[in-house]
Amino acid sequence: MQSAVNLWPLLGVAVIVAGFLLRVHPVLVVVAACGVTGFAAAMPVEAILASLGAAFVKTRNLPLILLLPLAAIGLLERFGLRERAQAAIAKVKSATAGRLLIVYLFARETSAAAGLTSLGGHPTMVRPLVAPMAEAATEAQYGSLPESLRHRIRAMAAATDNVGLFFGEDIFVAFGAIVLMQTILQAEGIAVNPLHMALCGIPTAITAFVIHAWNLTRLDARIRRELEKR
Amino acid sequence: MITLEHFYLLVGLLFVAVAGMNLVDRSNPRRFSTALFWGLYALLYLAGERLPPALVGVLMLLMALVAGFKGVAAGKAKVRPDEERRASSEQLGNRLFIPALLLPLVTMLGATLFKDMHVGELPLLDPKHLTLVSLGVAALVALGAACWLTRSTPLQGVREARRLVDAMSWAVVLPHMLAVLGLLFTEAGVGKAVAHVTTSYIGMDSRFVAVAVFCIGMALFTIVMGNGFAAFPVMAGGVGIPVLVGSYGANPAVMAAIGMFSAYCGTLMTPMAANFNIVPAALLDLPDKNAVIRAQIPTALPLLVANIFLLYFLMN
Numbered sequence: 001m002q003s004a005v006n007l008w009p010l011l012g013v014a015v016i017v018a019g020f021l022l023r024v025h026p027v028l029v030v031v032a033a034c035g036v037t038g039f040a041a042a043m044p045v046e047a048i049l050a051s052l053g054a055a056f057v058k059t060r061n062l063p064l065i066l067l068l069p070l071a072a073i074g075l076l077e078r079f080g081l082r083e084r085a086q087a088a089i090a091k092v093k094s095a096t097a098g099r100l101l102i103v104y105l106f107a108r109e110t111s112a113a114a115g116l117t118s119l120g121g122h123p124t125m126v127r128p129l130v131a132p133m134a135e136a137a138t139e140a141q142y143g144s145l146p147e148s149l150r151h152r153i154r155a156m157a158a159a160t161d162n163v164g165l166f167f168g169e170d171i172f173v174a175f176g177a178i179v180l181m182q183t184i185l186q187a188e189g190i191a192v193n194p195l196h197m198a199l200c201g202i203p204t205a206i207t208a209f210v211i212h213a214w215n216l217t218r219l220d221a222r223i224r225r226e227l228e229k230r
Numbered sequence: 231m232i233t234l235e236h237f238y239l240l241v242g243l244l245f246v247a248v249a250g251m252n253l254v255d256r257s258n259p260r261r262f263s264t265a266l267f268w269g270l271y272a273l274l275y276l277a278g279e280r281l282p283p284a285l286v287g288v289l290m291l292l293m294a295l296v297a298g299f300k301g302v303a304a305g306k307a308k309v310r311p312d313e314e315r316r317a318s319s320e321q322l323g324n325r326l327f328i329p330a331l332l333l334p335l336v337t338m339l340g341a342t343l344f345k346d347m348h349v350g351e352l353p354l355l356d357p358k359h360l361t362l363v364s365l366g367v368a369a370l371v372a373l374g375a376a377c378w379l380t381r382s383t384p385l386q387g388v389r390e391a392r393r394l395v396d397a398m399s400w401a402v403v404l405p406h407m408l409a410v411l412g413l414l415f416t417e418a419g420v421g422k423a424v425a426h427v428t429t430s431y432i433g434m435d436s437r438f439v440a441v442a443v444f445c446i447g448m449a450l451f452t453i454v455m456g457n458g459f460a461a462f463p464v465m466a467g468g469v470g471i472p473v474l475v476g477s478y479g480a481n482p483a484v485m486a487a488i489g490m491f492s493a494y495c496g497t498l499m500t501p502m503a504a505n506f507n508i509v510p511a512a513l514l515d516l517p518d519k520n521a522v523i524r525a526q527i528p529t530a531l532p533l534l535v536a537n538i539f540l541l542y543f544l545m546n
Contacts, residue, residue, distance in 0.1 A: 005426040009418040012411075013454050020501060026508070027400055028298035030407045031291060034414055041418035046284055048414075053286030055413040056406070057278040061234055063406050064362055066509060067241050067395075069333055072372035074390025076330055078310055079380045080319025084326045087319070118337040118361060122510040128330055131514055155521040158510035159498075162522075163529055166494040170487070177459065181486040184463050188471050190482045200487035203544065207536045208491075212529045 012037030069123045077128060085129045086136030095137040097153050098220030101160045102213045104130055108164025109209055115172045120161050131157040142227040149226060156219050160212065167208035171201040231349070233356040237366040242275030248392045255305035263301030267293055268395075271403065294407065297400035304396035308389075322379065329375035336371050340364025394513075401512035401519075405505035408456050415455060424451060425468030434469070437478050438542060444469045445538045448489050449496035449530075456502025458493030465489065480545035488541040495537065498530035499523060 012033045019029030038048035073081075089095055104120075111119045120126070131154045138153060139145055145153075170177050178194050185192050245268050252258050253265035270293050278286060296302060319326065340355055341364045347354045355363045373387050395402060415421065428447055434440040444465060451461035470489055474480040497503045500523070507522045518524070 005422055006419055007423045007426070009415070009420045010423050010427070012415065012418070012420060013424075016411075016454065016502070025298040025300075026404055026501065026504075027294045027407060030404070030411050031294040031298070034411050037411075037414055037418045037420065043418070049287030049291075050283040051287070051414055051417060052290055052410055053281075053283035053288075055410040056274065056286055056290050057283070059406055059409040059413070060238055060275060060278060061359065061362055062409050062505065063402060064234075064237055064241060065365060066402065066405075066505065066513075067244065067391075068237065068366050068369035069372070070391040070394045071244075071384070071387035072329055072333065072369055072376050074394050075373065075376045075380060075382060075387045076326060078315070078382075078386070078390055079322060079326065079376075080315045080317075081326045081330060083316050083319040084322070084324065088324070116334075116338055118341065118365060119334045121334075122513055124330075124333045126510065127513050151516050151518070151521060152525070154514040154516060155511070155525040158514060158522045159525040159529070161510075162498060162506050162526065166497065167491065170490060170494070177462075177490050180459055180462065181466075181490060184466055185471070185482055185486060188467070190471070190475070192483045192486065197483040197487050200481075200484045200544070201491060203540050204488055204491040204533070204537055207540070208529070208533050211532050211536070215528050218528075 006041065008040035009037050011040045065121065066123055069121075073123060073128050081128050082132040085132050086139075089133040089136045090140040092137070096141065096220050097134040097138045097156070097223060098216040098218075100134050100137050101130070101156060101216045101219075104157075105160045105164045105209065105212055105216070108161060109168035109205065112165050112168030113171045113205070115169075117165060117169050117172075120165060122158060122161060126157050126161050130161070138223055138227075142223070146226070149223060152222075153219070156216065160216070163208060163212045167201075167205045171198045171205050231352040231356055232354065232363055232367065234359045234362060237363070238275050238278075240366070242272050244388065244391060244395075245269070245272035245275060247388050248272075248395050251389070251392050252305060252396070257306035258303055260301055260303040261305070263296050264303050267296045267302045267400075270296075290407070290410070293403065297403065302400045304399065307393050307396065309393070318380075325379060329372045329379060332372045332375055333365075333368050336368035337361065337364045340367055397515065398509065398512040401504070401509050404508055408502055408504055412455055412457055412460055416460065420455075421460065421464040424454075425464045428465075429468045434473050440469065440473050440478060441542045441545070442538050444474055444485075444489060445492040445534060445541060448492040449499070449534050452493040452496030453500040453502065456497070456500055456504070458490060458497055461493045461496065462486075462490055465493075474545065478545070480541075484541065484545045488537050488544070492534060492537045492541075495530045495534040498526040 015033040015036045108120045134153050134157050135150055178197055182192055182194055249265045249268035249272055252261050255261055258264055270289050341361050377384055432443055434443055448461050448465045452458045455461055470485050474485050475482050501508055508519055511519050511522050
């Protein structure tokens with residue numbers, strides 16, 4: 001019997017992979033993948049455009065998390081919020097970038113696990129507070145920072161927010177992922193208790209904390225290595 | 231009732247301002263195409279649901295072409311001189327933290343305490359989009375507090391927002407366009423095709439191989455789709471339920487929980503999850519757009535391996 005699955009839409013995936021490997025502008029890659037996927041699924045041009053348009057209108061909520069806080073954060077930056085955050089952390093003598101981020105990782109992961117996912121975030125916490133504090137803790141210890149190291153510290157601050165959020169929120173019972181998993185299993189005739197599913201995530205959540213915290217201590221080690229030999 | 235529509239309107243107006251300010255800014259080398267880009271985005275926020283979907287599709291393509299051929303630029307950022315900023319930071323002191331912390335605090339209160347508050351018959355906050363609407367209210371409260379504290383106007387807030395939007399440039403719309411692609415993938419049946427390929431070409435007669443295929447498949451599929459929620463139904467339906475639960479008697483709750491976490495390992499490694507990985511790089515002024523992904527790989531890969539072993543040993 002011939003397979004009823006149409007494999008042609010996989011071309012869209014191939015376009016994405018090729019585009020990112022060839023470093024084509026990401027927006028163009030995405031649009032090209034949309035076109036190829038649509039044609040491969042034998043959709044007429046108008047139907048593709050209508051699908052794209054409907055999806056674009058439907059997903060307008062996605063950028064709001066980024067956009068809404070910008071005015072308040074930008075205004076506070078103009079009046080010295082980042083400088084203030086840096087002055088506050090420079091007073092703590094034992095603070096290092098790695099230790100500070102481990103504390104943030106713990107706070108982010110446990111608060112997300114309690115359902116408080118909005119306590120962190122890149123526009124609201126990382127850019128105005130966490131990243132400047134991590135940079136300032138290093139500067140208080142060693143003086144000025146080379147740009148490459150400054151960028152590494154910032155990237156680790158953003159990474160720490162992501163790791164804390166992802167592996168914390170999934171052990172919160174009312175989180176969307178748990179609901180999604182329950183719905184899908186139910187459709188296959190498997191009944192699962194959401195609380196049980198949330199508890200099953202705890203070993204991974206702890207492992208994630210340990211691995212990332214270890215990477216943060218490696219960040220401190222790298223900072224020490226690079227700056228002490230100067 | 232405060233709904234998402236109100237904030238679409240607000241964001242639309244913000245983009246009108248960004249477009250207008252760029253249009254008259256002679257320090258922006260591409261001020262016309264930049265204004266066109268943000269103007270189109272403003273239009274889609276202000277009137278998106280009233281335009282025919284095919285037209286929205288065309289406008290989205292136009293935006294992508296403007297961005298893709300480097301039409302989106304920024305004016306010379308008017309950042310306050312360092313000394314002035316430092317002086318104001320000294321003068322305002324720790325009070326500067328108050329509006330910043332109001333953002334998460336009010337969002338949290340909105341999503342918990344005010345969840346059930348009603349004005350007449352209607353709930354105060356739209357229950358379907360509670361967190362986002364709470365965040366929107368929090369952003370306005372924080373802006374108000376920041377204006378009061380610094381004695382500036384909301385207009386100055388809009389100028390600062392424009393500075394940040396300009397700095398992020400087209401990265402602002404990338405997550406949005408990727409979400410569109412994700413929906414199109416679903417419509418075209420990409421998920422089914424991937425599941426078909428993995429299940430028909432990989433032998434899963436060993437328990438360990440089956441667990442590894444499930445976890446790595448989750449991560450790989452998420453790397454391609456940029457979203458664990460898209461990967462989960464495919465891999466759970468293709469391998470998790472029939473093979474792990476069906477043949478090897480795995481506990482479905484463990485299979486699901488660790489499967490989803492394996493997908494998240496993929497999220498940490500993909501530019502497709504732009505709002506987590508690419509936008510922060512732009513937001514933090516990092517020259518390497520993949521810097522956040524590079525920082526996450528040493529966490530994601532060992533964690534994926536750990537997941538395989540956790541699932542292998544915990545599933546029965």
